[in-house]
Amino acid sequence: MIPDAIDGLDEVDFMTSNDAIRLEERPDRLVVLGGGYIAAELGYYFGSFGTDVALIEVEDSLVSREDSEIAEAFTDIASDRHAVHTGYRATGVTESEGEIAVTAESEDGDEIKVAGEELLVALGRQPNTDGIDLDATNIETNDAGFIETDDQLRTNVENVWAMGDIADNSMFKHSGDYEGEVVIDNVVHEKERTANFVGLPHAIFTEPQIGAVGRTESALVDADQEYVVGRAVFTDTAMSRALKLDHGFAKVLADPETREILGCHILGHEASILIHEVTPAVRHGLTVDDLATTLIHAHPALSKVILKACKDVNR
Amino acid sequence: MLIQHANLINRIRDADKFGIDATVNGTHFGEFVREVNDELGDVASAKEDNKRDEENLTLLQEEARFIDDYTVELTETGKSHTAERVVIAAGARL
Numbered sequence: 001m002i003p004d005a006i007d008g009l010d011e012v013d014f015m016t017s018n019d020a021i022r023l024e025e026r027p028d029r030l031v032v033l034g035g036g037y038i039a040a041e042l043g044y045y046f047g048s049f050g051t052d053v054a055l056i057e058v059e060d061s062l063v064s065r066e067d068s069e070i071a072e073a074f075t076d077i078a079s080d081r082h083a084v085h086t087g088y089r090a091t092g093v094t095e096s097e098g099e100i101a102v103t104a105e106s107e108d109g110d111e112i113k114v115a116g117e118e119l120l121v122a123l124g125r126q127p128n129t130d131g132i133d134l135d136a137t138n139i140e141t142n143d144a145g146f147i148e149t150d151d152q153l154r155t156n157v158e159n160v161w162a163m164g165d166i167a168d169n170s171m172f173k174h175s176g177d178y179e180g181e182v183v184i185d186n187v188v189h190e191k192e193r194t195a196n197f198v199g200l201p202h203a204i205f206t207e208p209q210i211g212a213v214g215r216t217e218s219a220l221v222d223a224d225q226e227y228v229v230g231r232a233v234f235t236d237t238a239m240s241r242a243l244k245l246d247h248g249f250a251k252v253l254a255d256p257e258t259r260e261i262l263g264c265h266i267l268g269h270e271a272s273i274l275i276h277e278v279t280p281a282v283r284h285g286l287t288v289d290d291l292a293t294t295l296i297h298a299h300p301a302l303s304k305v306i307l308k309a310c311k312d313v314n315r
Numbered sequence: 316m317l318i319q320h321a322n323l324i325n326r327i328r329d330a331d332k333f334g335i336d337a338t339v340n341g342t343h344f345g346e347f348v349r350e351v352n353d354e355l356g357d358v359a360s361a362k363e364d365n366k367r368d369e370e371n372l373t374l375l376q377e378e379a380r381f382i383d384d385y386t387v388e389l390t391e392t393g394k395s396h397t398a399e400r401v402v403i404a405a406g407a408r409l
Contacts, residue, residue: 002409016409021317022352024345041318048321049342125407132387132405133380139403147403157384159400165407180404187400205318207325244332 199283211275214263232308
């Protein structure tokens, strides 16, 4: 998304994530607009090779769609590495003598100026519905511009299906691949297969990583759904000590009555792998006790952090 | 894939925690960026080749716009294509 509201943005030579991953000369100073997963990953990448990275994010934390505890802890880690300006909205951009300066404002009117050799705009993507003149059809879109689909991925127009980033499901490569399988079954084989996104995980590939599945705590609060929480820190596991990790935790949310796992959020080493233990549990309605007592975890695998988080859920 | 390069340089920096002396003598930033992008480019073009080789499938590689529910018009050639069934997978943009 390239916002019109930032003065001068169209007059400077900024990068998108597509440009940033092709940049063959590492910038000494990089300014990033946005604090989502692309901003977080590219900030980590350039920062690791010595670039001074500054991130400007309008929300109060980076990766703000994650569970808020995860987002806050991640923001703390990122703040040790980069100049993180959360709660600031970019208002203007200027370029002179090879330097790009961004002006940003907080809600209470505080103004900051952040400059770098390169500017990366990572403020999210939007569905390509206008690019294909969808207005010329009767196909319905939601307020955000995504094509509305039913559980068989059909649009409101007969014999027209939609899938991937343009449809009103998640915008992940792996959800798109899954939707592709469903669409092939329905369009080619007329199977009337339904897409089921329960237990769809996602991950952010910084170090430490983030892995998540199911609902966040704030989503449960918003839905007025009762829950209990279990937590475990990585440093309480043998493998974490062997790897000399100094941060990371897993958080499990469960129904207080049935004890079914409603969500799991992990910030830590290899969280993208660890989350896949919980994915089938969320998908198939397993309980924290199923993972804590029925499933035997190999010692000293890092997976024991999931076991400990599930055991931490009070009876 | 680029992130693994970042992870590795960080691991080397952490080596002293494990009682191992290691230093980074240099990084070939431009080279590994090009190598990763070339590899991903090869994967993408292999997919394209597979589509071209597939029976009963014609790949028309240009922009297209809807003119009604079941008809798209190619923007370059102006040719239109009508179908009984349509799958829209036109993705997202910045």
